[in-house]
Amino acid sequence: MDFLKIFGRENVSSKDIAKERLRLILVHDRANVSPKFLEMIKSQLIHMISDYMEIDEEGLEVKLTRMEKDKDITVPALVANIPIKKVKHLAKI
Amino acid sequence: MSEVIVITSGKGGVGKTTTTANLGTGLALYKQKKVVMLDADIGLRNLDVVMGLENRIVYDLVDVANGMCRLKQALIRDKRFENLYLMPAAQTKDKTAITPDQMKKLCQDLKKDYDYILIDCPAGIEQGFKNAVAGADKALIVTTPEVSAVRDADRIVGLLEAAGFEDPKLVINRLRPDMVKRGDMMDIDDMIDVLAIELLGVVPEDEKIVISTNRGEPAVADESSKAGQAYRNMIRRLEGEEMPLMAMENIEPSFMDKLRIFFGLKARAR
Ligand SMILES: Nc1ncnc2c1ncn2[C@@H]1O[C@H](COP(=O)(O)OP(=O)(O)OP(=O)(O)O)[C@@H](O)[C@H]1O
């Protein structure tokens, strides 16, 4: 079941909320990623992309979630949402 | 062949001591095994009280480890149940009063004379945990159906695996069938699903546990106690019998649950 879907819906049983929260917590615990580590990834992403695009650093979001790889197999996934302000000319080459 | 089993949890207060007392008593009472229940919770000993043996302590675990007395002098024989013994923890020392090597030695010595050595582990992942698991062959992990307890249980699974324990087994404690039924408590499937370890048993919330602890008489000996029945089932599973999950009021275990109790292994997503 999708994490976001669960929180979006009303009247979801509290145990499903518990289970989804737990799953996400365990993704972090097991991968042993600290918020500091995510910040590091974030700043390197900004650095790397800024040659090509102007990005909204405030709106940049990097997080660990779970992703369905195959039916019934979910794996941890790193998701980055990077709002673009402007594409630099260089990128069109 | 004798076996040392450590009862762990991560989070405190979820039922390690209760589990140790009931499984230990049950193995002696129903399976005629020679059992030592070892309280490794140095500084916060409780197993003696749960067993109603608090007035009989002379020496303790730390005394034995430091050679202040012989092993047999510290063991308290439970007069109510033949073949049942308690090795009490020290109350006035702390977790650093013994070392993992001393625990290993102690477990080796106990294995010569007893069939089961059950170790009541302290909460947490520090020195006390390391001591408690040092001499153990197998591990149980107790959790309640709550996010924080299951999270800590997962941490313990990781630490146990890192320490070489192959298949730690799960004990779900204080399950409330009424709450599960209305979707307000995680069910057995949910917890097996996230933890991906094999299940040894499920103990319902039962006020008989409180009553029996008041009296210092483990509930496993009480034929009318639901929790007692759950412990009796677990004892049979420990002894290698195939025992279906007990049909708890309002919860018919699913076919998958029944299968999982024996073949519950699922690769842990790490
Ligand atoms: N199935 C149950 N039904 C009702 N009460 C229970 C049940 N299991 C445990 N309890 C109660 O919960 C409390 C904590 O149990 P217990 O002392 O066994 O936990 P513990 O994990 O050993 O705690 P600690 O981490 O402090 O050593 C006790 O008061 C006990 O009586």
Ligand SMILES: [Mg+2]
């Ligand atoms: Mg305890």
